[in-house]
Amino acid sequence: MATTQTGPQSYDVPQKAFHWLTAALTAAQFVIAWTMTDPPEGSPPIGLMNLHLSVGSTILMLTIMRLLWRLTHAVPAPPRDIPRWQQAASRATHLSFYVILIAMPIAGWTWASAKGWPVTLFGIVRLPALTTPGNGLGEIAGEIHELLGIALLALLALHVAAALRHHFLKDGILARMLPGSSTRTNAA
Numbered sequence: 625m626a627t628t629q630t631g632p633q634s635y636d637v638p639q640k641a642f643h644w645l646t647a648a649l650t651a652a653q654f655v656i657a658w659t660m661t662d663p664p665e666g667s668p669p670i671g672l673m674n675l676h677l678s679v680g681s682t683i684l685m686l687t688i689m690r691l692l693w694r695l696t697h698a699v700p701a702p703p704r705d706i707p708r709w710q711q712a713a714s715r716a717t718h719l720s721f722y723v724i725l726i727a728m729p730i731a732g733w734t735w736a737s738a739k740g741w742p743v744t745l746f747g748i749v750r751l752p753a754l755t756t757p758g759n760g761l762g763e764i765a766g767e768i769h770e771l772l773g774i775a776l777l778a779l780l781a782l783h784v785a786a787a788l789r790h791h792f793l794k795d796g797i798l799a800r801m802l803p804g805s806s807t808r809t810n811a812a
Contacts, residue, residue, distance in 0.1 A: 632700050639697065640803055642690035646725065649683050650776070657773070669741045677736055678746045684729035691722055717783055724776050730754070731769035738762020 635643070653676065660672035669677060702711050733754050736743050740757035744750045755761045 632698050635699060636697060638693055639690075639699065642686060642693065644803070646683060646686055646690065649679055649686070650725075650780070653679050653683065654773075654777070666740075669736065674744070674747070677732070677741070677743045680729040680732050681743060681745055681751060683725060684733075687722060687725040687729075691726075714786070717779060717786075720775075720779055721783070724772050724779065728769055728772040728776065731765045731772060734765035735762050735769055738765065 656672050656676045656679065660676055663669055663673060668674075702714065733743050733751070737753040737755045738757060738759055738761055742750055743753075755765075
């Protein structure tokens, strides 16, 4: 690996768990979204739609917890030989993930609330409505939710392409997020 800085050489276990759990749930969300159907007008969400709302709410909570963890725990510095533009692109990509993974579920939740749908966590905990049924905010929230979905797909493609590039360059960047990689620190 091309780095000698002091600090963690790998993400810690909670950061890796947040990353991979969010990745798995996000992949599941896209499969659910592409296969679900809207319930009849005036009917509450059932089946895949209800699951989509629950998984989206879970992603929102995980992302908030992940962001709080990230703000209070060190992450590996980029290797010194990574160009500054790539470091800036990485920071912008990660910030964009946080913004989208918070805004998209809130937009979906608002959209569901405007349709009068209850949003629950897997049928156990009912979440409060974010707006009243029938107002114009629902349509706007729905459009935002769908546009953020497209943006998230593009961002995921960029992220995966960059991760694979680093893997094939064998610069150690990808290994830092893989389960089982070391979290030791090196002195400069």
